Amino acid sequence: MSDCNRIAWMRLRLLLLTLLFAASPALAADRTIFLTFDDGPLNGTSNILDVLQAEQVPATLFMVGMHAEANRALLQRAKSMPLVTIGNHSYSHAYNHYRHFYGDTEGVVADMLKANAVLGLKPAVHARLPGRDVFRLPNYSKDDNSLGLAEAGREDPDYEFVAASGFWLYGWDHEWVHEDSGKPVQSVDLLVSEIDHLFGYGHFAKPGKLILLMHDEMFQDVFDGKAKLTALIAALKLRRYAFGTIPDYD
Numbered sequence: 001m002s003d004c005n006r007i008a009w010m011r012l013r014l015l016l017l018t019l020l021f022a023a024s025p026a027l028a029a030d031r032t033i034f035l036t037f038d039d040g041p042l043n044g045t046s047n048i049l050d051v052l053q054a055e056q057v058p059a060t061l062f063m064v065g066m067h068a069e070a071n072r073a074l075l076q077r078a079k080s081m082p083l084v085t086i087g088n089h090s091y092s093h094a095y096n097h098y099r100h101f102y103g104d105t106e107g108v109v110a111d112m113l114k115a116n117a118v119l120g121l122k123p124a125v126h127a128r129l130p131g132r133d134v135f136r137l138p139n140y141s142k143d144d145n146s147l148g149l150a151e152a153g154r155e156d157p158d159y160e161f162v163a164a165s166g167f168w169l170y171g172w173d174h175e176w177v178h179e180d181s182g183k184p185v186q187s188v189d190l191l192v193s194e195i196d197h198l199f200g201y202g203h204f205a206k207p208g209k210l211i212l213l214m215h216d217e218m219f220q221d222v223f224d225g226k227a228k229l230t231a232l233i234a235a236l237k238l239r240r241y242a243f244g245t246i247p248d249y250d
C-alpha cells in the first residue's frame with residue numbers, strides 16, 4: 001500500500017470508529033482528559049492561559065526554568081490561576097542533548113532542583129523529564145517505550161534518584177504533534193477522532209485517563225493557537241469528556 005493510501009485508510013478507519021463511538025452512550029465519568037503543555041513559558045503561553053480562563057478547564061503547564069527566568073510575568077500569571085497547575089520540566093531542558101544529560105544522574109537531579117527554585121515549587125513536585133515519557137509515581141511506574149532496553153536500563157538510576165528527590169514524574173498517553181516550527185500536525189478534527197479511538201481501544205497508563213501532551217509553542221498567533229485550542233476543548237466538551245488536573249491523576 002502506498003503511504004497516501006495508508007493514510008487515507010487510517011483516516012477512514014478513524015472516521016468509522018468515531019461514528020460507531022458517537023452512537024454509543026457516553027461514559028463521561030470514566031473518560032477524563034488531562035491537558036498538559038510543555039516547555040513554557042514561551043510565545044504561545046498567554047494564548048493557552050486565555051483559553052483555559054475563557055473555557056474554565058484545568059490544565060498542567062510543565063515549565064522550563066530557563067524559560068521562566070526569561071518570562072517571569074507569564075509564570076506569575078499562570079501561578080495566579082486556580083485552574084492551572086505548574087509542573088517542573090527541568091531547568092535546562094537538557095539543552096536538547098538527552099543522552100548526554102541522562103548520563104549524569106547527579107546533574108539531572110541538580111537541574112530539576114534548580115527549576116524548583118526558579119518556579120517556586122516545593123515537594124512533592126509534579127514533573128515531567130525533558131524528552132522522556134517516564135512515569136514514577138508512588139503507586140505507578142512506567143519506562144519510555146521509545147528507548148531501547150539498554151538505554152532505559154542506563155537511565156533508570158536517573159529516574160529513581162529524581163523520584164526520590166521529591167518529584168512525581170508524569171509521561172503521557174497521546175501527543176498533539178508539532179513540526180519543528182511548532183506548527184501543529186493533526187487538525188483538531190483528526191486529533192479528536194484519535195482521542196475517541198484511543199478511549200475505545202487504547203491502553204492508557206491508567207484506565208479511563210488520557211494525558212494529552214502538547215507544547216506551548218504550538219499555540220502562537222501565527223498558528224491560530226487560540227482558535228485551535230478553543231475548538232479542541234469545545235469538541236471534547238461536546239463529547240462529554242471530563243477534564244482532570246494532574247494532582248488528581250491518582
Ligand SMILES: [Zn+2]
Nearest residue numbers: 038039130131
Ligand atoms: Zn519538553
